[in-house]
Amino acid sequence: MGSADPPEPVEALAAGVRAGSRAAVARALNLVEDRRAQSRPRIAELLRALGGGKPDGHRVGFTGPPGVGKSTLVSALGGELRRRGSTVGVLAVDPSSKRSGGALLGDRVRIETRPEDEGLFVRSLATAGELGGLARAAPASVLVLAAAFDRVLVETVGVGQSETDVEYVVDTVVFVVQPGSGDALQFLKAGIMEVPDVLVVTKADLGRVAQRAMADLQAAVRALGSRETPVVAVSCVAPPQGIEALVDALECHRAGLDLTARRLASRRRHALADFATEHGERGVRALGGRRAAERWLGEQAPGLDVPALVQGLQEQATEG
Ligand SMILES: Nc1nc2c(ncn2[C@@H]2O[C@H](COP(=O)(O)OP(=O)(O)OP(=O)(O)O)[C@@H](O)[C@H]2O)c(=O)[nH]1
Ligand SMILES: [Mg+2]
Structure with missing residues (x-):
């Protein structure tokens, strides 16, 4: 797509992905792999649109x-x-x-x-x-x-x-x-x-x-x-x-498998792993230890994604 073309509406892209179109999937993957800050809102919108399918x-x-x-x-x-x-x-x-x-x-x-x-x-x-x-x-x-x-x-x-x-x-x-x-x-x-x-x-x-x-x-x-x-x-x-x-x-x-339960547990473990990678053992201690962090994660809304959970952990660590 040339730079003069308006960006493809995210709704249309999501519909193409859901219909299993390989061309749409390829464009959607290009979008989510795009690291530029300006692409973040479109990526978030796409993932939201695909989530509820x-x-x-x-x-x-x-x-x-x-x-x-x-x-x-x-x-x-x-x-x-x-x-x-x-x-x-x-x-x-x-x-x-x-x-x-x-x-x-x-x-x-x-x-x-x-x-x-x-x-x-x-x-x-x-x-x-x-x-x-x-x-x-x-x-x-x-x-x-x-x-x-x-x-x-x-x-x-x-x-x-x-x-x-x-x-x-x-x-x-x-x-x-x-x-x-x-x-x-x-x-x-x-x-x-x-x-x-x-x-x-x-x-x-x-x-x-x-x-x-x-x-x-x-x-x-x-x-x-x-x-x-x-x-x-x-x-x-x-x-x-x-x-x-x-x-x-x-x-x-x-x-x-209970897919919903497994995916929820995975998101929470993923968030803790990402947090620990970024902040090390000292960061985990600031949360009161691994157990306390897991307990806190277990109390969060099931709909939260990994970045939101990581941000929550960061806030907990600075408060604690
Ligand atoms: N004899 C035999 N060789 C195999 C079999 N499956 C794969 N190979 C050979 O093992 C080698 C490695 O295969 P890949 O499928 O590329 O292995 P991989 O785990 O994906 O490798 P990486 O992505 O580089 O980690 C190739 O030379 C294959 O031909 C098999 O069932 N029998
Ligand atoms: Mg391989």
């Missing part, structure tokens, strides 16, 4: 160490979900700043989209050196995609707490590992990582080493008392294995 898409986050096969898996899942008749939006959060050589945007998601299929949309987002595995625009981008598509798949690199903040913006957290690394096992055992909703072992075609990884993870999950957590082995090389089982596990997790 139909029940929106299931948001699934895929996190795990670099190179384990997350993009390949997301691509295969996208295909299976399309076959089952769901529309799919993919957000690949690219921590390009953490990689030497900085892979080109879009390079790391090899997902084929067909021009004639309006039901599959893929977007990459750079994290540009920010804390955590998620870019600042990611929560808003996820909202846009969830308003447009039945299923939203978010890929981000991460092991351990500071990088798994994808958990705050998705309904289902999938941790992806490859055979033979032992990373997830150690993080789980050391309590560095919370038990995810679903565990995936990729590259099941590698055979014994994959079976071993499955068995180890299942044992660790049981030892931690999370009997319900499915561990699924998948292979994305022909013949594909486990993709249908994984889709079933995701659908099953969603069916058991």
Whole structure:
């Protein structure tokens, strides 16, 4: 759009997104990724307009160490979900700043989209050196995609707490590992990582080493008392294995969720995490400690978004 064109009315943009138009989704994502101060009111207006719509898409986050096969898996899942008749939006959060050589945007998601299929949309987002595995625009981008598509798949690199903040913006957290690394096992055992909703072992075609990884993870999950957590082995090389089982596990997790309650709890934990990142332990102490902060958050109106909650915490900290 040239600079002479008047800006597109937000209502029209929101309607296009809700109708699942890929062109409208692309424009909406450009808007929410725009960091200029002058764009903030339009971004807020768009998110408000999208908020009150139909029940929106299931948001699934895929996190795990670099190179384990997350993009390949997301691509295969996208295909299976399309076959089952769901529309799919993919957000690949690219921590390009953490990689030497900085892979080109879009390079790391090899997902084929067909021009004639309006039901599959893929977007990459750079994290540009920010804390955590998620870019600042990611929560808003996820909202846009969830308003447009039945299923939203978010890929981000991460092991351990500071990088798994994808958990705050998705309904289902999938941790992806490859055979033979032992990373997830150690993080789980050391309590560095919370038990995810679903565990995936990729590259099941590698055979014994994959079976071993499955068995180890299942044992660790049981030892931690999370009997319900499915561990699924998948292979994305022909013949594909486990993709249908994984889709079933995701659908099953969603069916058991109280989405409203989970999203409310996530917003509150997200706000506290953002506050703690910004103000450190001293800031948390000024709130009377973590427990007191959680209690205060629990008393706030359910409709408040993360920035509003963070601002409330800041006010509490200066009063206290
Ligand atoms: N043998 C085998 N190789 C796989 C499988 N899935 C992915 N790979 C390979 O693993 C490598 C990494 O795959 P990606 O999907 O890019 O991994 P990723 O986790 O998205 O990587 P980053 O985004 O860079 O962290 C590629 O060379 C894939 O071809 C699988 O099921 N079996
Ligand atoms: Mg990838």
